[in-house]
Amino acid sequence: MPRRLLVLGSTGSIGTQALDVVSRTDDLEVVGLSAARSWEPLVQQAIENGVRRIALADADAAARAAEAWTDGEVLVGAQGLVQLVMESDADLVLNALVGSAGLGPTVTALGEGIDLALANKESLVVGGELVTQLAEATGARLLPVDSEHAALHHLLQGVPAGALERITITASGGPFRGRTRAQLADVTVEEALNHPTWAMGGKITIDSATLMNKGLEVMEAHHLFNIDYDRIGVVVHPQSIVHATVETADGAQLAHLGLPDMRIAIAYALHHPDIMSLPTRRLDLAQTGSLTFEEVDHEAFPCLDLCLQAARAGGTAPCVLNAANEVAVHAFLNGRLSFTGIADVIDATLQAMPGGPVHAFDSLFEADREAREIAAEQIGARA
Numbered sequence: 480m481p482r483r484l485l486v487l488g489s490t491g492s493i494g495t496q497a498l499d500v501v502s503r504t505d506d507l508e509v510v511g512l513s514a515a516r517s518w519e520p521l522v523q524q525a526i527e528n529g530v531r532r533i534a535l536a537d538a539d540a541a542a543r544a545a546e547a548w549t550d551g552e553v554l555v556g557a558q559g560l561v562q563l564v565m566e567s568d569a570d571l572v573l574n575a576l577v578g579s580a581g582l583g584p585t586v587t588a589l590g591e592g593i594d595l596a597l598a599n600k601e602s603l604v605v606g607g608e609l610v611t612q613l614a615e616a617t618g619a620r621l622l623p624v625d626s627e628h629a630a631l632h633h634l635l636q637g638v639p640a641g642a643l644e645r646i647t648i649t650a651s652g653g654p655f656r657g658r659t660r661a662q663l664a665d666v667t668v669e670e671a672l673n674h675p676t677w678a679m680g681g682k683i684t685i686d687s688a689t690l691m692n693k694g695l696e697v698m699e700a701h702h703l704f705n706i707d708y709d710r711i712g713v714v715v716h717p718q719s720i721v722h723a724t725v726e727t728a729d730g731a732q733l734a735h736l737g738l739p740d741m742r743i744a745i746a747y748a749l750h751h752p753d754i755m756s757l758p759t760r761r762l763d764l765a766q767t768g769s770l771t772f773e774e775v776d777h778e779a780f781p782c783l784d785l786c787l788q789a790a791r792a793g794g795t796a797p798c799v800l801n802a803a804n805e806v807a808v809h810a811f812l813n814g815r816l817s818f819t820g821i822a823d824v825i826d827a828t829l830q831a832m833p834g835g836p837v838h839a840f841d842s843l844f845e846a847d848r849e850a851r852e853i854a855a856e857q858i859g860a861r862a
């Protein structure tokens with residue numbers, strides 16, 4: 480019997496690649512799909528995959544989908560997404576939403592005891608402790624989709640308990656590697672969206688250019704693998720061939736290599752611990768020639784340190800940082816904020832809202848809302 484899979488955020492970069500992976504296996508059957516507004520591609524995906532239930536966050540988009548597609552049910556809004564997760568009898572949910580909007584479906588899936596393949600790193604950044612506690616309480620598995628974390632997940636299968644010393648995740652350095660902070664002041668949206676090695680959705684591409692993405696990934700790794708921040712390293716590796724390394728107590732390092740292709744990470748999350756055959760381009764080391772590594776330039780890219788600062792402060796601070804980043808990236812993409820203004824807005828929001836204790840998920844939803852307001856004021860003040 481194929482396992483029943485829900486793909487949330489199926490019209491995005493991860494979502495479409497996940498459907499490509501699923502089309503190459505008999506082991507998974509797609510039973511539900513979701514998007515925010517892209518109703519036409521979503522309906523097309525439903526038809527192609529024989530899916531009878533879809534959810535759209537946007538009410539107008541949902542109404543248009545329901546009018547055009549009468550072969551199934553169209554659910555609406557954040558509640559519709561929750562309903563999709565709760566009522567589809569899924570064995571596995573892939574959360575490929577972008578931003579803190581992914582936290583609700585993460586909580587619902589894990590709360591129902593459903594295994595979760597998690598691309599939405601923001602769920603762990605915002606609600607790491609509560610999310611991992613929930614998974615532990617219900618026995619649901621958290622399966623990382625992010626390439627570095629899927630690599631670590633794979634590598635750690637070969638490390639005996641107690642032998643892990645340190646993990647390192649790599650960063651391509653983004654399109655602005657080598658520039659000073661002053662040289663970043665007037666970069667354009669088009670330049671920032673031009674990632675050197677990965678083709679991804681808009682928000683994560685900007686996060687990669689600021690190195691915010693690496694900071695979010697450090698927090699993600701901390702929660703997924705229960706490892707202190709002092710034992711997580713970041714190194715710039717422009718070729719994006721080595722995704723992560725694991726150092727063991729004897730000083731050896733194990734590395735995960737491959738040409739950049741998210742389908743490898745997605746397929747590993749969907750089939751763990753098995754490995755499926757994929758028609759990906761193969762890495763030829765001799766042809767690759769050399770792999771290079773360098774330190775992060777913390778002065779030019781302050782977002783990484785802001786992440787570490789919020790991570791160490793804990794409580795609602797990572798949630799505040801994430802919300803401020805989402806608002807600032809949106810403003811940058813819309814021409815209302817400079818590239819360097821992204822870090823400034825995050826910094827100012829964290830100073831205005833240093834964070835407090837997290838009693839329940841409601842503390843996080845409230846902190847997220849408040850931080851968005853402060854970040855928007857900060858952006859307005861800079862206009």
Ligand SMILES: NC(=O)c1ccc[n+]([C@@H]2O[C@H](COP(=O)([O-])OP(=O)(O)OC[C@H]3O[C@@H](n4cnc5c(N)ncnc54)[C@H](OP(=O)(O)O)[C@@H]3O)[C@@H](O)[C@H]2O)c1
Pocket residue numbers: 487488489490491492493494513514515516517518536575576577578580598599600601624625626677678679680681682683741
């Ligand atoms: N792309 C990558 O290679 C990559 C690699 C590693 C990790 N990730 C992580 O994976 C997640 C998804 O990234 P992505 O690049 O695939 O993003 P993306 O291309 O922007 O796609 C996001 C998906 O989520 C839907 N969506 C957006 N906002 C939503 C909301 N508020 N409520 C419900 N649905 C919403 C979108 O629907 P519409 O199409 O209607 O907008 C789309 O289906 C992110 O957390 C990212 O950090 C991505």
